[in-house]
Amino acid sequence: MELRSGGGLRSGLEAALRSAVRDGRLAPGTRLPSSRALAQDLGLARNTVADAYGQLVAEGWLTARQGSGTRVAPGARPQTPVSRSVALAFPGLAAGDHLPYDLRPGSPDLSSFPRTAWVAATRQAMAKAPHDAFGYTDPRGREELRQALAEYLSRVRGVRADPDLIMVCTGYVQAIGLLGKALVELGGQRIAVEALGFPDTLTVLRASSLATTPLPVDEYGADIGALAGQPADAVLLTPAHQFPSGVALSPERRTAAVAWAHATGGVVIEDDYDGEFRYDRQPVGALQGLDPANVVYAGTASKSLAPGVRLAWLVVPERLMEPVVRQKRLADRQSPVIDQLTLAELIAGGAYDRHVRRMRLRYRQRRDRLVTALAAGAPDVRVSGIAAGLHAVIELPDGSPSEAELVKRAAGLGLAVTGMEMYGGSGAERPALVVGYGTPPEHSFAGALRALCATLAA
Structure with missing residues (x-):
């Protein structure tokens, strides 16, 4: 929700509502x-919110x-039809945005963004920044952030990272x-990709x-053995927490x-993408630590902070760094510097770890609440995948309605949710x-959980 500041915060909130x-x-x-x-x-x-609510109640x-509680008045109707063009083009991102509850994967809790810490880190970064930071800088990213990332990734994810071989990107x-x-510049023609995953990855x-x-995916992660039967110059994996199945790549397959x-x-x-979030044990170290010369490590702030930060990073083998730098120059020359300096300060000062x-x-705690709610409200379903990340897979029992029917039923209860089919799971034995x-x-x-249980119980 965007608030206009010109007429004050209360009037901005009223206008947004x-x-x-x-x-x-x-x-x-x-x-x-x-x-x-x-x-x-x-x-x-x-009081600002209460006054805005009071004004809109008075206006009807x-x-x-x-x-x-406070609700939208029954007689309040949209003046023009809601556009569906974006929802049709990007169903995983926009469909269901008008619903009050959202359990679609891919985003953290945006209300938990550390605003105070981010503002403080920005002030500190701006006070320290040299004048040349605001000009055209190294396409790989600011040295301050690359140094901070190298230390952090080594300490937290077991990544062997040289700051000179880190590329800061404008998102994953x-x-x-x-x-x-x-x-492709180096002669590559084909890449193997997990059969389950975000459709946008294939598009890019x-x-x-x-x-x-x-590449087939089972309970042990991506089937690496299948690479032997097909030509490929590269393979893209989610070893710590496969999306969307939620399994980890087995030690043998690593x-x-x-x-x-x-x-x-x-x-x-x-x-x-979410390797820092493991709940039943210490996170397994990154695959890159086994072979930095042949493994590219890709991380992002979109799950730990928010997608709007638009910062991601690659730890690149030396043989790939030069062509990656060339492609970055052609793409946008450099990622936003102020955000880079802020994130570097956030990491170096310890606020990122605390967040x-x-x-x-x-x-x-949310995952535990989800499992508890389903055990009580929909005991026939099964929650699968390791205890990690920001999503879970709910496997439905035999005889359940189709995924499309359940998604439609959930929407009728005010809940946006997605089925496994959206991520390539159309060949699954049962819907999920x-x-x-x-x-x-x-x-x-809590309301989202109630709507989910009502969807599954019905």
């Missing part, structure tokens, strides 16, 4: 967060009743695109002129992936839902 009701993003009858919860999410005073946009999608084009790789080959790279001269790309520890505890328990803000998580 009117707009959301007017264009249909807040449907009639939708219950709004309590003034306390919304104030906490937006970083406002509770909202209703407020004792015991029922750009990182994969740069790698794809660098591989194919746009780089690489042909893609699916070793096999490194052996394949040695034998063929191929490149292993390790997508460690990750806080969120690890919160997401573990991929539930992102990290996505909702805290004030709506």
